[in-house]
Amino acid sequence: AHLDRIEATEPKLHAFLHVDREVTLSQAREVDSRIASGEQLGPLAGVPIAHKDIFATRDMPTTAASKILEGWRPPYDATVTARLRAAGLVILGKTNLDEFAMGSSTENSAYGVTRNPWDLSRIPGGSSGGSSAAVSGYQAPLSTGTDTGGSIRQPAAVTGIVGMKPTYGGSSRYGLIAFASSLDTPGPFARNVHDAALLHEAFSGYDPMDSTSIDAPVPSVVAAAQAGDISGMRVGIVREFAGDGYQPGVIARFNDAVKMLESLGAEIVEVSCPSFDTALPAYYLIAPSECSSNLARFDAMRYGLRVGDDGTHSAEEVMALTRAAGFGPEVKRRIMLGTYALSSGYYDAYYGQAQKVRTLIARDFEAAFGQVDVLISPTTPTTAFPIGERADDPMAMYLADLCTIPSNLAGNAAISIPCGLADEDNLPVGLQIMAPVLGDDRCYRVGAVLEK
Ligand code: GLN
Numbered sequence: 179a180h181l182d183r184i185e186a187t188e189p190k191l192h193a194f195l196h197v198d199r200e201v202t203l204s205q206a207r208e209v210d211s212r213i214a215s216g217e218q219l220g221p222l223a224g225v226p227i228a229h230k231d232i233f234a235t236r237d238m239p240t241t242a243a244s245k246i247l248e249g250w251r252p253p254y255d256a257t258v259t260a261r262l263r264a265a266g267l268v269i270l271g272k273t274n275l276d277e278f279a280m281g282s283s284t285e286n287s288a289y290g291v292t293r294n295p296w297d298l299s300r301i302p303g304g305s306s307g308g309s310s311a312a313v314s315g316y317q318a319p320l321s322t323g324t325d326t327g328g329s330i331r332q333p334a335a336v337t338g339i340v341g342m343k344p345t346y347g348g349s350s351r352y353g354l355i356a357f358a359s360s361l362d363t364p365g366p367f368a369r370n371v372h373d374a375a376l377l378h379e380a381f382s383g384y385d386p387m388d389s390t391s392i393d394a395p396v397p398s399v400v401a402a403a404q405a406g407d408i409s410g411m412r413v414g415i416v417r418e419f420a421g422d423g424y425q426p427g428v429i430a431r432f433n434d435a436v437k438m439l440e441s442l443g444a445e446i447v448e449v450s451c452p453s454f455d456t457a458l459p460a461y462y463l464i465a466p467s468e469c470s471s472n473l474a475r476f477d478a479m480r481y482g483l484r485v486g487d488d489g490t491h492s493a494e495e496v497m498a499l500t501r502a503a504g505f506g507p508e509v510k511r512r513i514m515l516g517t518y519a520l521s522s523g524y525y526d527a528y529y530g531q532a533q534k535v536r537t538l539i540a541r542d543f544e545a546a547f548g549q550v551d552v553l554i555s556p557t558t559p560t561t562a563f564p565i566g567e568r569a570d571d572p573m574a575m576y577l578a579d580l581c582t583i584p585s586n587l588a589g590n591a592a593i594s595i596p597c598g599l600a601d602e603d604n605l606p607v608g609l610q611i612m613a614p615v616l617g618d619d620r621c622y623r624v625g626a627v628l629e630k
Contacts, residue, residue, distance in 0.1 A: 180226045180270055184317045193292050193302075193311040195231045196238050197271035202226070205237075209266045222380055223266030228318040230309045231272035232279055233259050233364070234353035238269065241482075242355045243287040244277045246504030250482040256353025257388070258322060258364050261381045270318050273308030277506045278473065279329055279357045281305050282578040285569050286508045293565070294337055296605055300562040303333025303578075306367070310337040313367045320377050321367040326358050327461055328558075328582025330365045331594035335557035335608020338596045340374045340625070341367050343582075345615050346589035347392035349378075350385035358468035359390075361461075361586045371595060371626040375403040378618070394616060402619035403626040409443025411624065414550035418454040419581050425560045427600025431607040432556045435597050435628060439554075442627060447550050451542035453535065457584045460535035462576060463519050464587070467529050470516030473509070476501065511572070540588040547614045552624055555581045557594040557608030585612050593621035595629060 181199055188194060209224050229235060232242045234252035236259075241247040255263065263269075276286035284292045284307030292307045294300040295315035302311040306323030310333035313321050323330040325343035334341025342365045349364040356362060366377035378399050385391040415436065420429075440446055478484045478500035479493075486499035505513070519528040546553055558578055568574040585592040590612060597609035609628070613620035 180318060184270065187315055187317060190298055191293050191295060191311050191315050191317070192290055193273055193308040193315065193317060194228070194271045195241060195243065195274050195289055195308065198238060201237050202268060202270055205268045209268060212266065219266035220380065221376055225267055225320060226270045226318060227262060227267045228270045228273050228309060228312045228321040229259060230275055230306050230321070230323050232275060232324055232355045233322060234355070235259050235269065235272065238272055240272065240355070242278045243275045243289055244504065244506070244509070245288045245483060246476050246500070247482040252353070254353060257350035257385045258381045259353065265380045267320070267380070273306070273312055273321060275308055276305035277509050278355065278469070279305040279324055279326055280469070280508050280512055282328070282332055282575050283563075283565070283568065284308065285565065286506060288506055291565055294562050296338065297562065300564055300605070301336070303336040303562065305329040306333050309367050310334055310339060310341065313337075313369060314339050319369065320373060323365055323367055324354060325363045325365055325586065326361045327465060327586050328579040330367065331557050331582050331592060331608065331610060332578055334367060334594040336562035336606060338606030339367055339369050340371050340593065340595050341365065342374050342378055342593040342618075342621065343585060343591065344378060344382060344618050345392070345591045346586075347390050348396065348591075348616070348618065349382045350388045350391055352385055352387035356472040358465040359472060360468060361465060363586070371622055371629050372400070372403045374593075375399040375622045392616070397616060397619040399619050399622045402623040405623045406627060408439070408624055408627045411444045411552070412447055412550040413439050413444045413624070414447050414449040414546055414553040416454065416546070416553055416555055417448055417450045418452065419555040423559045423577060423580070424556065425600060425602070427602045428556045428558070428560060428607050430601060431598040432609065435554070435609050438628060449546045449549055449553065451539075451546055451584070453538035453542045454584050456535045457539055457587055458576060458580060460532040460539070461579070461583045461587060463528050463532040464536065466512040466516035467519050468516070470513045470520065473513055476504065508572075536587045539584050543584070543588045543590055543614070551613070552620050553612040555610045555612070557581060557610040561600050561603055561605035561607060581610055590615045591618040591621050593625050595625040
């Protein structure tokens with residue numbers, strides 16, 4: 179049924195980069211026979227899922243929406259992919275994204291934009307916009323994404339679904355094509371909080387193949403989603419997440435959520451996190467710096483595309499020609515920015531400073547979580563914007579991440595849940611719930627109660 183739905187809606191949405199009916203159906207048959215032979219597969223056995231095309235899959239291509247990886251077929255599965263396969267989930271296909279997960283709108287894909295199911299003239303968010311559109315548009319009940327600066331929470335918010343960024347290190351990066359390794363975090367998309375929790379638990383937990391994986395028990399997020407009570411919890415509102423740039427309809431829905439939390443017995447406290455104002459510039463130094471280093475591996479020798487290999491060019495020329503042809507403009511912009519920020523003489527002024535800001539942000543979170551159990555904010559300052567509106571203005575595009583980036587820099591858990599529609603455009607608004615490192619269960623507990 180989902181394959182049929184995909185076939186019927188793809189001409190409008192373009193959420194997928196790769197769908198292969200035969201591969202999907204053979205996976206489904208395999209799960210059937212595992213169940214028939216008495217294997218215990220857990221609660222998601224047989225449920226179809228769409229994977230962001232940045233997770234390695236051994237039976238489907240993996241491109242990160244870049245020309246430089248066109249046609250690449252990984253010889254192995256990412257840990258997220260492998261664990262979900264083992265749990266009996268069936269892969270519907272690979273979803274569109276901003277090239278190498280760099281963007282907030284999915285307009286930076288080398289293979290065309292994905293459209294928002296609520297309004298086809300608008301963006302589905304990004305970078306995991308294919309995964310958010312697929313779940314929002316009923317093409318898939320579940321999908322995976324990655325969140326480096328907001329790329330799960332922001333697309334979830336603007337398409338009216340649930341998206342969770344787990345604690346950094348709580349979900350494995352092995353087999354996830356790297357953008358900014360100290361920030362990249364795999365996480366789930368679903369249409370409700372409980373489904374997201376089931377998926378979260380199915381792929382999370384320690385992985386020896388990822389050196390930054392946390393060797394600690396996975397927080398019990400499914401139980402938390404079923405807890406059903408938040409009375410006595412202390413909920414903080416961050417003073418710095420307000421002011422210019424927020425759409426009135428977003429603020430109105432946020433205020434409704436605050437009232438609802440109060441009526442459910444939560445205590446609302448205003449907290450101040452002064453360093454959050456500097457999170458955006460710090461992120462846009464750290465993320466490009468790490469990207470410039472990570473993307474050096476696309477050298478025309480190891481993967482996919484190779485341009486100019488005709489006997490008349492040197493290896494260096496083939497590398498330069500391939501990277502010039504294979505990377506899109508946003509990726510090039512970030513490689514240039516990052517290379518500059520890391521170069522000797524500038525390192526201390528830019529990258530070093532940004533790392534110090536990162537420490538201050540983590541300390542702000544620590545101080546805040548000394549006073550409250552969770553922090554809340556709008557997920558994004560505005561609802562889904564029209565396709566093309568910010569395409570030529572990187573600074574306007576970067577503002578979409580204003581509220582999500584602090585949690586990436588500090589590594590703590592944060593979820594976006596649907597929070598009604600904005601009055602001025604009838605488009606979905608997201609509520610962000612942030613919790614301490616390894617406090618992922620709190621995001622689900624509060625989210626599930628509000629959802630009801
Ligand atoms: N929009 C942010 C960026 O472009 C975040 C991307 C992400 O989380 N992958 O870097």
